Amino acid sequence: MVREFQSGDLGAAARLLAERQGRHRVRHPLLPAEYEDPKVALVEVTAAWETEGASGAVLVEGGEVTGYLLGAPKSSPVWGENVWVERAGHAVREPEKVRDLYAVAATKWVAEGKTAQYALVPDDPELVDAWFRLGFGGQHAHAVMPAPSEPLPARPGVMVRRAGRGDIQVLAELDLVLPRHQGLAPTFSSGEMPTLEEALADWEESIDDQDYATFVAESNGKVIGSSIGCSLEKSSAHSGLAQPDNAGFLAYAAVFPEARGAGAGRALGEAVINWAAGVGYTSVVTDWRVTNLLSSRAWPRLGFVQTFHRLHRLIGH
Template sequence: MEFKPFSEQHITTAANLLVHQNKNILRRFPLLPERIAEMDATREFLTALLQKPDSHGMVLEQNGKLIAYMLGSYNENPFFGKHCWVPLGGIALPRNNIQQVFRHLYAATGVQWMRDGVLNHYLVCPDLHAWQQAAFSLSFGREQAYAVNSLQKPLEQPDLPAGIQIRLVVPQDANQLFDIGHWIAAHLNKEPVWEPVPQQHLDAILPEYAKLANDDTSTTMVAVEGEKIVGYVVLYTVDVGLEHLLGVPSAGEFAAAAIDPDYRKRGVGRALFTRLINEARQQKYKTLFTDWRTTNLVAASYWPSFGFETFAYRLLRRVNPRYQPFVEK
């Protein structure tokens, strides 16, 4: 077996490998878009991924034939720090010897990441047992679950608690949305997620929540008691473009949802979220995506109760920040 840096000359062969892999994934997760197993889409996806700034990856060849690859790119943000991100589709493996190939492929690919001082390694991998076990054997852990739901049938609308109404946002909601935009961050700050809430993050997201009141690219519904917003939920079309392998116009995304802590466990959330799921169906979406932290115990049990099925996980390995290459004296 021979490892080589992923380059433009590997794209077509790698795309063909990804097509065959994704055909099997579609049999396991039929709600995913069929484009993930189309040659043009996979070729364009890998080309876009390779052309990203600081893109790094390796291919594995056996007897001159490409049998696996791993491809990601560097980025930096307040939560992930400096990291390498390998998206869904950024890894393709043979059908046999998955654990052995995965382990050696990561070792070969990670050499360059470590040389560049990138110690936070993110892999988005399908929820397939062999893949997950291979990653666990390398000290990766699950951080985020990605799930999809069918909109083929409407959900039965629960009754609202007395005094609560559901409506679409209006421009006058902007100030309230700004003021409550921290709800999700505050919830994730608690046990057992323990996510930090840097001021830099709040400064970035709170104005975006306010913009939802006048955003014609999304559908935002709120639960209100009188004039007070006690819950919100946001629907977008999933990101569409060459680098978004799952991106199709017929798929919606449950982008954000939260209930005022004082109004939880009263049925407000289930009524509000059911209303938006049915609204997504009325808007001709065929599927709906969402995601949640695996350590968010409420979300991990709540969203599957609406019919969401996990199809992938974001896996993370943080190398000890004290790591330095050993130099023998």
């Protein structure tokens, strides 16, 4: 039987989420172990349930809750009328049963006009396949790698160094490169595009912030790309179940279009990885649009392994 989620289901949902985290960590042991404790998992499930506008469903078999699904909208002009199933928003004993849960939960979502739907799904092939057979497709990847014990070697032809105040102009220009690239085929992202003036003002204020490590790549004495590293705790997109202990974050990387193909992007990624290892982080996390042909090929080649899939469905199209 599938019925609406109720507050009394939180304990059972937390136990299911803790079980899911245990299975997930078999594939990805860098993910946090504490969420295998139902008491800790309960914090995440409760937060999902208490999000404004949250609703969902539970699966009851033989008097026991064996699956749940929770979603809630996000207020953003970019996403449209939407609902998000976050990392703690679902767990099932049998992957196929997420389809039954969705059939009940999504009836309410669609009736409310929430036709842009997103789900953050663990890297479990059977579970991802079940979501795919609900009409969802891959949109974004979240990934992790262990920090190397030895520095990755420099790449010939590209010099990477720490950025300084003299680089503010070119750093601001590079801030526009990635969102502009994401708006092109085959990604077609509708994300907001910053202005050069906004980027300049931001760099003027933040260039000396010691919480961030900014690198630039040079070729023939000219800056052609940049990357940024920081603590993963700076990223709200990788909190909770997706936040490895003591992790650094490859937060940004971009190379001017005319300079691509010479290895600058990989060199910039490696600079952040080496920085993270050098300051004591034991793992490094990043994310990318899976339709971005450049990042979806470059980052796995550096050793990043996908842990969560952000899936998307647009109802009625």
